[in-house]
Structures are given as C-alpha cells and as structure tokens.
Amino acid sequence: MAFLEELQMEGVASHFARIPMFPFFDLTHYMLSLMYLRHEEGICNVSRKSPITCWICSMLSCFGGAMLAAFMLGEPVIKPFESNINIVLATIVWYMVFYFPKDLFFKFCSLLPAKLIIVAGKEIARVRKIAVGVAHAHHVYHHGYIVMVAVGLAKGAGSGLIATIEQLLRGVWKPETNELLDMPFATKATLLGAVLFTMQKTGYVPISKELLILIITTLLVTIKVTLTIMHSHGSPLAPVESALCRVLFGSLPESSSHDEHKTGHGSGARAPEPGKQTRDDNEASLRKRKTKKAE
Amino acid sequence: MAFLEELQMEGVASHFARIPMFPFFDLTHYMLSLMYLRHEEGICNVSRKSPITCWICSMLSCFGGAMLAAFMLGEPVIKPFESNINIVLATIVWYMVFYFPKDLFFKFCSLLPAKLIIVAGKEIARVRKIAVGVAHAHHVYHHGYIVMVAVGLAKGAGSGLIATIEQLLRGVWKPETNELLDMPFATKATLLGAVLFTMQKTGYVPISKELLILIITTLLVTIKVTLTIMHSHGSPLAPVESALCRVLFGSLPESSSHDEHKTGHGSGARAPEPGKQTRDDNEASLRKRKTKKAE
Amino acid sequence: MAFLEELQMEGVASHFARIPMFPFFDLTHYMLSLMYLRHEEGICNVSRKSPITCWICSMLSCFGGAMLAAFMLGEPVIKPFESNINIVLATIVWYMVFYFPKDLFFKFCSLLPAKLIIVAGKEIARVRKIAVGVAHAHHVYHHGYIVMVAVGLAKGAGSGLIATIEQLLRGVWKPETNELLDMPFATKATLLGAVLFTMQKTGYVPISKELLILIITTLLVTIKVTLTIMHSHGSPLAPVESALCRVLFGSLPESSSHDEHKTGHGSGARAPEPGKQTRDDNEASLRKRKTKKAE
Numbered sequence: 001m002a003f004l005e006e007l008q009m010e011g012v013a014s015h016f017a018r019i020p021m022f023p024f025f026d027l028t029h030y031m032l033s034l035m036y037l038r039h040e041e042g043i044c045n046v047s048r049k050s051p052i053t054c055w056i057c058s059m060l061s062c063f064g065g066a067m068l069a070a071f072m073l074g075e076p077v078i079k080p081f082e083s084n085i086n087i088v089l090a091t092i093v094w095y096m097v098f099y100f101p102k103d104l105f106f107k108f109c110s111l112l113p114a115k116l117i118i119v120a121g122k123e124i125a126r127v128r129k130i131a132v133g134v135a136h137a138h139h140v141y142h143h144g145y146i147v148m149v150a151v152g153l154a155k156g157a158g159s160g161l162i163a164t165i166e167q168l169l170r171g172v173w174k175p176e177t178n179e180l181l182d183m184p185f186a187t188k189a190t191l192l193g194a195v196l197f198t199m200q201k202t203g204y205v206p207i208s209k210e211l212l213i214l215i216i217t218t219l220l221v222t223i224k225v226t227l228t229i230m231h232s233h234g235s236p237l238a239p240v241e242s243a244l245c246r247v248l249f250g251s252l253p254e255s256s257s258h259d260e261h262k263t264g265h266g267s268g269a270r271a272p273e274p275g276k277q278t279r280d281d282n283e284a285s286l287r288k289r290k291t292k293k294a295e
Numbered sequence: 296m297a298f299l300e301e302l303q304m305e306g307v308a309s310h311f312a313r314i315p316m317f318p319f320f321d322l323t324h325y326m327l328s329l330m331y332l333r334h335e336e337g338i339c340n341v342s343r344k345s346p347i348t349c350w351i352c353s354m355l356s357c358f359g360g361a362m363l364a365a366f367m368l369g370e371p372v373i374k375p376f377e378s379n380i381n382i383v384l385a386t387i388v389w390y391m392v393f394y395f396p397k398d399l400f401f402k403f404c405s406l407l408p409a410k411l412i413i414v415a416g417k418e419i420a421r422v423r424k425i426a427v428g429v430a431h432a433h434h435v436y437h438h439g440y441i442v443m444v445a446v447g448l449a450k451g452a453g454s455g456l457i458a459t460i461e462q463l464l465r466g467v468w469k470p471e472t473n474e475l476l477d478m479p480f481a482t483k484a485t486l487l488g489a490v491l492f493t494m495q496k497t498g499y500v501p502i503s504k505e506l507l508i509l510i511i512t513t514l515l516v517t518i519k520v521t522l523t524i525m526h527s528h529g530s531p532l533a534p535v536e537s538a539l540c541r542v543l544f545g546s547l548p549e550s551s552s553h554d555e556h557k558t559g560h561g562s563g564a565r566a567p568e569p570g571k572q573t574r575d576d577n578e579a580s581l582r583k584r585k586t587k588k589a590e
Numbered sequence: 591m592a593f594l595e596e597l598q599m600e601g602v603a604s605h606f607a608r609i610p611m612f613p614f615f616d617l618t619h620y621m622l623s624l625m626y627l628r629h630e631e632g633i634c635n636v637s638r639k640s641p642i643t644c645w646i647c648s649m650l651s652c653f654g655g656a657m658l659a660a661f662m663l664g665e666p667v668i669k670p671f672e673s674n675i676n677i678v679l680a681t682i683v684w685y686m687v688f689y690f691p692k693d694l695f696f697k698f699c700s701l702l703p704a705k706l707i708i709v710a711g712k713e714i715a716r717v718r719k720i721a722v723g724v725a726h727a728h729h730v731y732h733h734g735y736i737v738m739v740a741v742g743l744a745k746g747a748g749s750g751l752i753a754t755i756e757q758l759l760r761g762v763w764k765p766e767t768n769e770l771l772d773m774p775f776a777t778k779a780t781l782l783g784a785v786l787f788t789m790q791k792t793g794y795v796p797i798s799k800e801l802l803i804l805i806i807t808t809l810l811v812t813i814k815v816t817l818t819i820m821h822s823h824g825s826p827l828a829p830v831e832s833a834l835c836r837v838l839f840g841s842l843p844e845s846s847s848h849d850e851h852k853t854g855h856g857s858g859a860r861a862p863e864p865g866k867q868t869r870d871d872n873e874a875s876l877r878k879r880k881t882k883k884a885e
Binding site for chain 1: 368369459544
C-alpha cells in the first residue's frame with residue numbers, strides 16, 4: 001500500500017517536474033520581482049527621468065539570479081539576455097508595472113487574490129531554479145559541495161543578493177545592509193533548498209529529484225502564501241536558527257545574555273561589541289534623517 | 296548615375312574601414328581618456344602619492360570598454376592587457392599627461408586645434424569599436440539582440456560606464472551619479488550606434504557594414520567637433536528624446552508637468568517623488584560642501 | 591668550488607620547491623588571514639548575528655587571491671571552493687578563531703612565538719602562490735607581461751585587494767582607502783616578487799624558478815619576522831621607493847619639498863594639490879565624528 005502510494009507520488013512529482021516554466025511561472029517571477037522593485041525608494045523618479053536605467057535595473061531584478069550564477073561559474077554574465085522571448089516578456093511586465101495608465105496594473109497585482117497567485121507561481125519557479133542551478137554546478141564540479149549550494153542559492157535568490165549593485169546603478173547606495181547580513185525568509189529557504197538538492201545530487205537524500213522538488217515546492221508555497229495572507233515578514237525558521245546558533249556559536253560573552261533580554265530580539269544572541277555602536281549610531285542618524293524628511 | 300555614386304561611396308567606405316586603428320586612432324583614444332581623467336578631482340594628488348594606482352586607473356580609463364565587454368561575454372577581463380604594444384603606448388601617454396615637465400603636454404593637448412584632432416580621432420576609434428563589439432557578440436550569440444547592443448555599448452562607451460569602479464580604486468566614491476543615470480551625449484550616441492550595427496548585422500538595415508561605419512563616423516565626428524568648438528555639453532538628441540519619452544512613458548502624474556515648467560529642464564519630465572527629495576537633499580549638501588571648499 | 595656551492599643551492603631549492611603546501615602552509619595562511627579579519631571593527635558582532643556572513647567573509651579572506659586571479663583570467667570565480675579539503679580546513683580555523691571557548695585559540699595564536707611561526711608559514715605560502723599565478727598566466731598569455739604580473743599579484747595579495755568587497759558584504763563601507771592606494775609592505779613585496787617571477791619566466795632572470803622561490807622566500811620571511819618582532823608597520827622599501835619616485839615622477843611643484851619636510855613622512859614626496867584638501871577634510875570630519883562617538 002505504502003509502495004503504491006509512493007509510486008503515485010512519484011508519478012505526480014514527475015508530472016509536476018515536466019510542467020514548463022515558460023510562460024506562466026517565468027511571468028509570475030518577473031511580476032513579483034518588478035513589484036518589489038516598484039516599492040523601492042526613488043525608483044519612480046528614475047523611471048521618469050531615465051527609463052533606460054529603470055529597464056536595466058528591472059532586468060537585473062528579473063535575471064540577477066541567472067547572472068550571478070553565470071558569474072560564479074565563469075560563464076558569460078550576459079547569457080540570460082540571449083533568450084529574446086524572455087526579455088520581451090520581462091520588458092512587457094516592466095512597462096506595465098511602471099507606465100500603465102493610472103497605475104492600474106500595479107494596483108491590480110497588489111490586490112490580495114492576484115498577489116497570492118503571483119507569490120505561489122514565483123515560489124514554484126524558485127524551487128525549479130534551485131534544482132537547475134545545483135544540477136548545473138554538479139555537472140561542472142562533481143564533488144564541489146559548496147559550489148553546488150552557492151550556485152543553487154544564486155539561481156534561487158540571486159536578485160536579492162545583487163540588490164546592492166542594482167541600487168548602485170540607479171544612484172542609491174546602502175552599504176550598511178544587504179541580503180547576506182540580514183537574510184529574509186525566502187533567501188534562507190533557498191539556502192536550505194540548495195543544501196537539500198546538493199545532498200540529493202550527491203546521494204545523501206535517497207529520494208528522486210522530482211519528488212524533492214514537489215516536497216520543497218509544497219512547503220515553500222504553503223509558507224509564503226500564509227505569510228502573504230498574514231502580512232508577516234517573520235520567519236518560521238527563527239526558533240530553529242536561534243537554537244542552532246546557541247549550540248554552534250554559543251560561547252557568548254557573559255554580557256550578551258543581558259543584552260538579549262534587554263532588546264528581546266531572540267533571533268540569535270548579540271554581543272555588545274565596539275563595532276555595534278557604530279552601526280547603531282548610523283541607524284540612529286538614519287532614523288533621525290527619515291523623521292526629518294517626514295516632517 | 297545614382298548607382299555609380301553608390302559604388303563610389305562603397306569604395307570610400309571600404310577603404311575607410313580598412314585603415315588600421317593602431318597607432319594613430321588608439322593614441323587619440325588614450326589621450327582623450329587620460330585628459331578626461333586628468334580633469335577629475337583629486338587625481339593629481341593620487342598621481343604623486345601613488346603612481347601605481349594612478350597607472351591602474353589610467354589603464355581602466357583606456358581599456359575599460361574592452362574589459363567590460365570581456366566581462367559580459369565571460370572572457371578574461373585582463374585580455375586587453377595581453378597586447379604589450381598598446382599597453383606601452385597608453386603608458387607613454389599616461390606618463391606624458393601626468394608627469395611631463397611643467398605640464399606642457401597636457402596644456403598643449405588642451406589647445407583647441409589639438410583637442411579637435413584628438414576628439415575626431417577618438418570618435419573614429421569609437422565607431423569602429425562599436426562595430427567590432429557587435430560583430431563579436433553576434434559571433435557568440437547569433438540571435439541575442441540585447442547582447443549585441445550591450446556589448447557594442449560596452450566597447451564604445453565602457454570607460455564611462457565603469458567610472459564608478461575606477462573612482463573607487465583611487466578612493467573616490469560617488470554613488471549618486473553614474474553614466475547610466477545621467478547619460479552624456481557620447482554614451483547615447485554609442486547606444487544608438489550599437490542598435491544600428493545590431494540591426495545591420497541581423498539584416499534589418501540593408502546597407503553594408505562599411506558604409507554604416509562611414510555614415511555614423513561622419514555624423515558623430517561632425518557633432519562632437521561642433522560641440523567641442525562651442526564648449527557645449529548639450530545633446531542634439533534632447534528634443535527627440537523628450538518627445539519619445541512623452542509618447543512611450545507619457546502617463547505622468549499631473550504635477551509632473553508643473554515641475555517641468557518650473558525647473559525648465561526639458562530633458563524628460565520629472566515626477567516629484569519622495570525619493571527625489573533625498574537626492575535633492577544630497578545634491579544640496581554636496582553643493583554646500585563645494586562652496587565651502589571654494590572659500 | 592663556487593660551482594659545487596651553486597649545485598648544492600639548486601638542490602636545496604628544488605627540495606624546498608617540492609614541499610607540498612597542504613596542509614601546514616595552507617593552514618598558516620588561513621590562520622593569519624582570519625586573525626587579521628578578527629581584528630576588523632565590527633566583525634565580532636557579525637560573527638554573532640550572522641555566522642553565515644562571517645563564514646563567507648572568512649572564505650573571501652582565505653581564498654580571495656585565488657578568486658581574484660580566476661576572475662582576471664575568465665575562469666570560474668568559485669573554482670577555489672571546489673577543493674573540499676581546503677574548505678574544511680579553512681572552516682575549522684574560522685570556527686576556532688571566532689567561536690573557541692573563552693577565545694583561547696585566538697589568544698594563543700596572538701602570542702609572539704606562535705605568531706612568528708604563522709607569519710613565516712604564510713610568507714612561504716605567499717611566494718609559492720605568486721610563482722603559481724605567474725606560471726598560470728604565462729601558460730594562457732605567453733607574452734602578456736602585465737597579465738603575468740597582475741595574476742601573480744592577485745594570487746599573492748588578493749585578499750587585501752578585494753577587502754573592500756569583503757567589508758561591503760558585512761555592511762562596512764570604507765571607499766576612501768584600499769590596498770592599492772595605500773600599499774602595505776606585503777603587497778609591495780608581492781608586486782616585486784611577481785615582477786621577478788615574470789622576468790624569470792620570460793628569460794630575463796637567468797636562474798631557475800626553484801632558486802628564485804628560495805631566495806625571495808628567505809628574504810620575505812626574514813623581513814616579515816623582523817617586522818613582526820619589532821611590532822613595526824614600516825616598509826624597508828620606503829627609501830628605494832622615495833628615490834625612485836623622485837627620479838621617475840619627480841617634476842613636483844616647488845612647494846612639495848616643503849610639505850615633505852613639514853610632515854616628515856618620507857615615504858614618497860607629496861604635492862599639496864587641491865584634491866588633497868578634500869581628502870584631508872574628509873579625514874578631519876571622520877576624526878571629529880569618532881571623537882564625538884568616544885564622548
């Protein structure tokens with residue numbers, strides 16, 4: 001019975017893995033990427049003043065993952081731009097998001113039902129990309145575990161990782177934060193997924209790639225859709241991380257526990273180092289500036 | 296009669312296309328690039344304190360386009376440095392521009408007649424480089440239109456595009472501006488040229504490559520020489536751009552037209568976004584600092 | 591007699607060149623790189639808050655040279671991560687340096703006798719890496735002298751050169767300084783070594799590569815160990831540089847010699863250019879801010 005069930009699952013998984021990404025899932029990926037970009041400070045100004053810069057930043061948001069993966073593997077970073085049909089699709093989405101009359105397209109996509117579909121589609125595309133990235137890296141470096149994880153991570157969450165460069169192109173510079181320092185849930189999940197696919201590829205996870213894709217996709221879509229409905233930016237991984245950090249990197253200075261109680265962050269213990277003060281100072285000055293602007 | 300004329304033009308074009316770039320046109324390219332670098336704030340200080348840094352920045356100015364194109368196509372970024380004779384030529388120009396007794400070389404090149412020859416030579420070299428870049432990209436990606444345009448643009452105007460990195464190497468950081476955000480005329484013309492060469496390569500422009508080189512070169516040299524004589528930094532493309540922007544990205548917020556009237560820029564309408572204020576604030580503080588220094 | 595002596599030297603050199611880098615010399619390289627990183631401002635905070643970022647920065651410190659060389663030559667920048675055994679070794683060192691109970695490991699390594707061994711080992715590894723880098727570049731570009739020097743320099747001192755990127759990953763941004771602008775002795779020695787190896791490779795230095803490795807290693811280890819014992823950050827090359835700069839780039843404005851006398855730096859003449867003031871202004875404002883914070 002269990003055997004039959006598994007067979008059926010395998011069948012579903014293999015069917016699922018054969019669904020092509022283009023056009024629907026690619027479309028949702030472009031839409032969500034550009035909707036995030038649209039929320040960025042100052043981008044609307046750039047979209048009026050310099051549409052070319054806006055378009056280039058948009059393409060970096062859409063194809064950044066593929067470009068980062070290509071850079072890591074010494075392939076042409078411009079390779080993702082070879083596929084004209086994808087470029088055209090992304091360009092149409094870019095035009096609709098930034099220049100649609102009365103901004104109706106962006107407003108429509110921001111409605112919860114539409115957004116849920118887009119988020120779900122994007123996560124399905126993400127998992128497939130991680131799998132493709134790991135497989136590609138495995139093809140080049142058969143035993144490079146770190147390489148596989150890194151390329152999978154880049155493919156799945158690359159746009160976020162190169163956001164600093166994308167911001168720089170449009171004249172915004174925020175060196176004090178990046179997605180490595182302050183990983184959002186999606187990036188953490190991508191990292192975890194890349195580790196799992198790498199383990200599958202090297203034989204440490206005894207299930208088929210198709211089944212793994214199905215499982216991770218189901219999990220990720222469920223979680224992201226739930227988070228979107230709840231308007232939450234929290235991470236379901238936080239308790240696990242916190243415990244893991246305590247065990248692995250736990251020998252904290254005594255004062256750190258005080259600090260943790262005081263701040264009540266709980267997402268990993270902090271040590272009050274001299275460097276922290278600088279950061280805090282910066283944050284304080286940033287906050288001040290923002291307050292000023294708001295006035 | 297028209298047929299014979301065309302034949303003659305083709306003959307001239309094919310002769311023109313066979314003129315080698317080395318040494319004269321390469322020389323003018325190095326001279327103009329380094330003269331622009333010499334005008335940069337703080338570079339003279341760097342040239343005294345750290346000649347090696349100055350030399351590296353100079354090489355980035357001279358070979359930046361080739362390096363950027365190589366980076367895009369996944370080739371060794373250091374490939375342009377393989378050609379010893381070009382490096383020696385650029386190094387001699389670097390030495391003359393920065394360390395010539397009493398700065399006579401720089402002063403001589405800055406005289407109008409000398410500068411006109413250098414500007415003309417540089418534009419001739421630029422058009423040839425765009426054509427080479429597009430052809431190279433076409434060789435790698437037969438149908439990658441965007442790739443061809445991008446590589447052509449990089450080859451023709453790459454030094455400007457990577458100026459942010461070149462500045463960073465000598466300790467100057469200006470994230471709020473770059474040549475993408477605020478394209479000078481030369482970069483725009485390069486982009487247009489890259490588009491035309493790409494169209495020629497893919498059969499949409501029914502004239503020979505040689506003739507296209509001749510036409511674009513004639514236009515570009517004429518315009519740049521005129522602009523140099525008039526000491527103008529304006530762009531003859533501005534009205535076309537303005538109209539095009541209005542048609543393509545025209546659905547501006549109502550307030551934008553007011554804004555435009557007020558500022559009177561005319562080079563594309565601006566929307567007063569919250570992000571803009573930040574930029575303006577920065578610019579204001581920059582201006583203040585400059586004024587202070589001048590005192 | 592001299593012939594016999596030389597034979598013996600060649601034998602020693604060839605034996606020395608055959609000592610494998612792994613594990614001891616690689617280990618000392620990782621240890622010193624991470625000890626330097628550990629001294630950086632704010633890194634301890636990052637190591638608590640985001641161990642992954644800390645690990646990535648550590649790997650950049652350990653393998654930055656190989657990555658930079660790979661980038662220059664158009665090879666996969668992630669190639670150094672293919673070697674699992676090296677990654678494991680570096681990761682163990684990383685864990686010990688940042689998370690050892692009561693920080694005993696770091697304190698032990700910072701003791702003078704331990705540090706001297708680590709410094710000596712690191713310099714031995716460095717010279718070998720320069721030789722490997724030059725040989726690799728020579729293999730790709732037979733006559734690219736600059737390429738050979740650049741790749742040798744990158745291999746030997748790359749971690750320092752990409753420190754700006756490594757800092758950026760952990761949210762620290764110091765554009766006003768980098769190792770090119772303000773070369774420490776080790777980087778200068780690496781550059782000199784790369785030039786020598788390039789000359790040997792192209793036949794201008796008539797001794798064997800093994801002997802050259804032995805000579806440069808002996809010199810470098812002696813100097814660095816001496817500098818470490820003396821707690822000095824000075825450079826034994828300063829007088830040579832100063833003289834060389836005076837001859838090559840000597841046409842300084844008259845005031846420069848005054849300036850030099852006044853500041854008494856002696857490490858290369860400085861010209862009081864308008865650009866310098868900016869830097870000085872920045873430094874002054876930085877110092878002010880620091881003072882403020884200290885209060």
